[in-house]
Amino acid sequence: MKKLAVLAGMAGLALSTLLAATSTGLADDAKLEQLKKQGFARLAIANEPPYTAVAADGKVSGAAPDVAREIFKRLGVPDVVASISEYGAMIPGLQAGRFDVITAGLFMKPERCAAVAYSEPVLCDAEALLVKKGNPKGFKSYEDIAKDETATVGAPGGGTEEKLALNAGVPRDRVIVVPDGQSGLKMVQDGRIDAYSLPVLSINDLMKKANDPNLEVVAPVVGAPVYCDGAAFNKNDTALRDAFDVELAKMKESGDFAKIIEPYGFSAEAAKSTTREKLCSAK
Amino acid sequence: MTAWAGYIELILEGAVVTIKLTLMGSVLALVVAFIAGLGRLSRFFAVRALATAYIEFFRGTSIFVQLFWVYFVLPLFGITLTPLQAGVLGLGLNVGAYAAEVVRGAVQSIGKEQYEACTALNLGRWQGMRHVILPQAFLVMLPTFGNNAIELLKATSIVSLISLADLTFQAQVVRSQTGNTMVPFTTILVIYFALAMLITWGIRRLERRLSRGLDGVRA
Amino acid sequence: MEWDWDFVWQIMPTLIEGVKITILATVLGSALAAVVGLAIALLRRSENKAVARSVGFAAEFIRGTPLLVQLYFIFYVLPDVGILLPPMVAGTIGLGLHYGTYAAEVYRAGIDNVPRGQWEAAKACNLSARQTWTHVILPQAIPPMIPALANYFIAMFKETPLLSAITVLELMNQAKSVANTYYRYVEPMTLVGAFFLVISLCSVVLLRWLERRYGRVER
Numbered sequence: 001m002k003k004l005a006v007l008a009g010m011a012g013l014a015l016s017t018l019l020a021a022t023s024t025g026l027a028d029d030a031k032l033e034q035l036k037k038q039g040f041a042r043l044a045i046a047n048e049p050p051y052t053a054v055a056a057d058g059k060v061s062g063a064a065p066d067v068a069r070e071i072f073k074r075l076g077v078p079d080v081v082a083s084i085s086e087y088g089a090m091i092p093g094l095q096a097g098r099f100d101v102i103t104a105g106l107f108m109k110p111e112r113c114a115a116v117a118y119s120e121p122v123l124c125d126a127e128a129l130l131v132k133k134g135n136p137k138g139f140k141s142y143e144d145i146a147k148d149e150t151a152t153v154g155a156p157g158g159g160t161e162e163k164l165a166l167n168a169g170v171p172r173d174r175v176i177v178v179p180d181g182q183s184g185l186k187m188v189q190d191g192r193i194d195a196y197s198l199p200v201l202s203i204n205d206l207m208k209k210a211n212d213p214n215l216e217v218v219a220p221v222v223g224a225p226v227y228c229d230g231a232a233f234n235k236n237d238t239a240l241r242d243a244f245d246v247e248l249a250k251m252k253e254s255g256d257f258a259k260i261i262e263p264y265g266f267s268a269e270a271a272k273s274t275t276r277e278k279l280c281s282a283k
Numbered sequence: 284m285t286a287w288a289g290y291i292e293l294i295l296e297g298a299v300v301t302i303k304l305t306l307m308g309s310v311l312a313l314v315v316a317f318i319a320g321l322g323r324l325s326r327f328f329a330v331r332a333l334a335t336a337y338i339e340f341f342r343g344t345s346i347f348v349q350l351f352w353v354y355f356v357l358p359l360f361g362i363t364l365t366p367l368q369a370g371v372l373g374l375g376l377n378v379g380a381y382a383a384e385v386v387r388g389a390v391q392s393i394g395k396e397q398y399e400a401c402t403a404l405n406l407g408r409w410q411g412m413r414h415v416i417l418p419q420a421f422l423v424m425l426p427t428f429g430n431n432a433i434e435l436l437k438a439t440s441i442v443s444l445i446s447l448a449d450l451t452f453q454a455q456v457v458r459s460q461t462g463n464t465m466v467p468f469t470t471i472l473v474i475y476f477a478l479a480m481l482i483t484w485g486i487r488r489l490e491r492r493l494s495r496g497l498d499g500v501r502a
Numbered sequence: 503m504e505w506d507w508d509f510v511w512q513i514m515p516t517l518i519e520g521v522k523i524t525i526l527a528t529v530l531g532s533a534l535a536a537v538v539g540l541a542i543a544l545l546r547r548s549e550n551k552a553v554a555r556s557v558g559f560a561a562e563f564i565r566g567t568p569l570l571v572q573l574y575f576i577f578y579v580l581p582d583v584g585i586l587l588p589p590m591v592a593g594t595i596g597l598g599l600h601y602g603t604y605a606a607e608v609y610r611a612g613i614d615n616v617p618r619g620q621w622e623a624a625k626a627c628n629l630s631a632r633q634t635w636t637h638v639i640l641p642q643a644i645p646p647m648i649p650a651l652a653n654y655f656i657a658m659f660k661e662t663p664l665l666s667a668i669t670v671l672e673l674m675n676q677a678k679s680v681a682n683t684y685y686r687y688v689e690p691m692t693l694v695g696a697f698f699l700v701i702s703l704c705s706v707v708l709l710r711w712l713e714r715r716y717g718r719v720e721r
Contacts (some may be wrong), residue, residue, distance in 0.1 A: 047456065053460075054456050055289075055295075057289050061317070073455050083446045084456070095361050096358035096359055096363070098354075100359065180455065180459055182459045182462060182464070209462045
């Protein structure tokens with residue numbers, strides 16, 4: 001009872017101190033109008049090049065935000081601002097109205113499709129493992145990691161790779177949640193984890209930066225499908241999502257899409273050859 | 284090598300956010316500390332209970348948990364704060380709870396004869412507090428307030444985990460851009476320490492200024 | 503956003519696993535802090551000025567910089583110089599060192615509070631320095647410090663969520679992992695807060711008992 005009273009006191013205090021309530025998810029076109037009026041859309045990104053990156057001058061780049069920036073410009077929203085977030089915090093953050101859209105290489109999977117409103121596919125990639133030179137434990141798939149009882153694998157918390165590893169039967173205590181790519185690389189170098197898993201292009205980017213001859217990439221991971229991400233919107237913002245899709249389709253058609261993502265190493269063909277519907281119903 | 288200039292700028296931007304958070308958080312903490320600290324000494328049971336509940340709640344739960352809660356859970360109840368607002372609110376209310384106890388302790392440490400003198404001079408309860416007790420008690424509070432401010436400065440590093448671009452956060456960005464861990468982390472450790480020294484120095488000066496003319500008055 | 507009790511019961515076992523690690527980290531960290539604190543306090547009294555000064559500065563530095571950044575440093579930078587620590591060990595060392603510097607202040611005050619006469623008496627009895635410390639000074643100095651030390655250890659308990667940043671699967675990390683799996687933040691985060699509040703309130707009761715047993719120390 002005392003706890004309840006304390007909680008009530010705290011809630012009252014909080015409520016009386018704050019009055020900055022905003023509504024999340026406006027009906028129909030209201031959301032787009034609101035974005036136009038405020039002049040920018042808020043993106044969630046992960047700072048995982050080449051998907052998303054923050055340059056030395058603080059400018060947001062990477063394939064996913066670049067596509068979103070262009071589409072929002074065409075929709076009449078001149079600018080995007082991005083906040084860096086952990087993968088696991090993105091969907092709760094979207095639901096909490098912290099961002100308008102997630103553009104971070106958050107791959108489409110059925111359970112995610114149930115939680116957010118995805119656009120059509122944008123960036124496609126397979127999964128990879130970062131291991132020590134010569135792949136001493138001979139990993140080819142997540143199942144290999146599950147079988148070796150001493151092996152540990154690192155992955156971003158709430159990311160696709162974490163779930164793939166868990167689904168392959170790697171127990172929870174051997175799937176290490178790693179906060180960011182650089183930490184994952186460091187933990188493989190230091191021997192804290194036996195493998196670090198990210199999409200192929202992300203791992204390649206890490207490798208390029210680290211320039212460490214003692215590391216090796218296993219790609220693609222056997223048995224892990226090619227995934228595609230899409231821009232993820234709040235479930236209430238399907239009208240905005242649909243408007244986004246229209247521009248995305250036009251860009252795919254005109255070749256502007258390929259011009260943005262191919263310099264980053266992504267394949268425009270891969271994104272064109274599949275659909276949200278297929279990816280969301282995939283097992 | 285030119286990139287380093289950009290990275291240094293990033294870190295400095297982070298320092299600005301950290302300083303802003305520390306200043307705004309300290310102001311909020313100071314205000315709630317006086318309200319809650321004096322509230323605990325109130326004649327009215329309801330005020331005392333409310334103040335105690337606030338203090339025990341914020342001292343009892345972790346600042347980390349409070350920030351996460353304000354950032355991720357409050358919006359689900361329709362209250363959305365910017366990361367900066369959430370950071371200032373979380374830090375200010377948390378440190379304010381600790382500082383409230385300092386206020387209470389300091390006020391209670393003032394001798395009984397001072398209160399009796401107030402009565403003898405026919406000062407009202409508030410007048411006595413305002414003109415006699417608090418000026419003396421404030422001097423007692425200052426050094427501990429300084430420590431509280433340093434605690435707040437250190438706690439700002441946690442906001443990096445709710446995606447606010449403070450020093451720690453920028454160090455992480457630099458780290459992921461350059462692949463170098465040692466340099467950015469060492470740099471920000473030094474900056475944090477310099478800021479802490481600045482707070483210590485500022486408080487000491489303030490203390491000296493305020494105690495001028497009070498020699499011999501204090502027991 | 504509605505509160506789902508079924509979900510609460512479903513995630514409870516996972517969170518309890520986290521609570522165990524949190525408590526373990528607090529206990530180990532406290533033990534280390536108690537030892538480190540004593541070492542710092544004694545070294546600062548060293549005859550050798552250089553030792554006393556540099557230990558003093560190191561302690562000031564650790565106290566003036568955020569634990570989160572220190573943890574990053576221990577976990578990610580030390581391997582560059584060949585020191586590779588498992589997450590839990592790195593976390594314990596971080597907590598122990600950080601709070602050791604606070605504990606050192608408590609020891610210092612406690613030792614200073616032993617009356618001069620005791621030192622003189624020890625000298626008169628022809629005790630060696632070592633005997634003086636172990637048989638005369640510390641047995642008198644330590645009991646009154648216990649409540650103040652316990653107070654810092656409770657503070658440490660509330661900082662253990664920071665260990666999640668270096669991959670220790672403590673309460674906060676378990677809660678995040680649950681939140682990531684089910685895309686629900688309300689229940690896990692609120693429960694973490696509730697756990698901390700309950701344990702803190704219990705420890706406050708313990709603290710009151712310690713204060714009665716070993717004498718009141720201002721906190």
